[in-house]
Amino acid sequence: MTYEYSDGYKIRNQQATHFLTFTIEGWIDIFSRKDYRNIVLECFKFCQENKQLKIHAYVIMTNHIHVIWTAQNGNISDIIRDFKSYTSRMFLQTINSIPESRKDWLLYMFEFFGNKTNRNKTFKIWTSNNHPEEIESEDFFFQKLNYIHQNPVRAGIVLNQDEYIYSSASNYAKKDSVFQIDFLF
Numbered sequence: 001m002t003y004e005y006s007d008g009y010k011i012r013n014q015q016a017t018h019f020l021t022f023t024i025e026g027w028i029d030i031f032s033r034k035d036y037r038n039i040v041l042e043c044f045k046f047c048q049e050n051k052q053l054k055i056h057a058y059v060i061m062t063n064h065i066h067v068i069w070t071a072q073n074g075n076i077s078d079i080i081r082d083f084k085s086y087t088s089r090m091f092l093q094t095i096n097s098i099p100e101s102r103k104d105w106l107l108y109m110f111e112f113f114g115n116k117t118n119r120n121k122t123f124k125i126w127t128s129n130n131h132p133e134e135i136e137s138e139d140f141f142f143q144k145l146n147y148i149h150q151n152p153v154r155a156g157i158v159l160n161q162d163e164y165i166y167s168s169a170s171n172y173a174k175k176d177s178v179f180q181i182d183f184l185f
Helices: 034-050 076-097 103-115 138-154
Strands: 017-023 053-060 064-071
Touching: 017 076, 017 138, 034 053, 034 076, 053 138, 064 076, 064 138, 076 103
Parallel strands: none
Antiparallel strands: 017 064, 053 064
């Protein structure tokens, strides 16, 4: 089954390894808070353990996430849907339960984006497109891996990619990391 997105990017092979980007609506910097980054990491772990997801690389930036994933169960689109749905619910629950100085503004913005959809959503946190790119070669994998790991460097967050703890760069550098990945090569 092929899933096409409005910008022409498609998931043609549900079993293939893909580079994906998950972006917060309005480029809102929700991941500037550790609570929301931890929700993502917990969901990553759940998907690894229960949905046969292989996570080969990732970076959690302030308003988007890049990953390289393989769905061993043969349906990456279902995992993407479940990941975005679950994390959205958990983000909203967390916004309402922690001391969040941006609570009213975040809820207002996510409701605003929800009202813009024709799916009658109350809140919308993630953009619809995931910009899927199938990893078709080892060279392309390492090109995307470098892109992922250099994101925090390009953003001026760290000087060296393996210093950013919310990235798989530390895994590839054989250093301590906050999340265990599945090496592809």
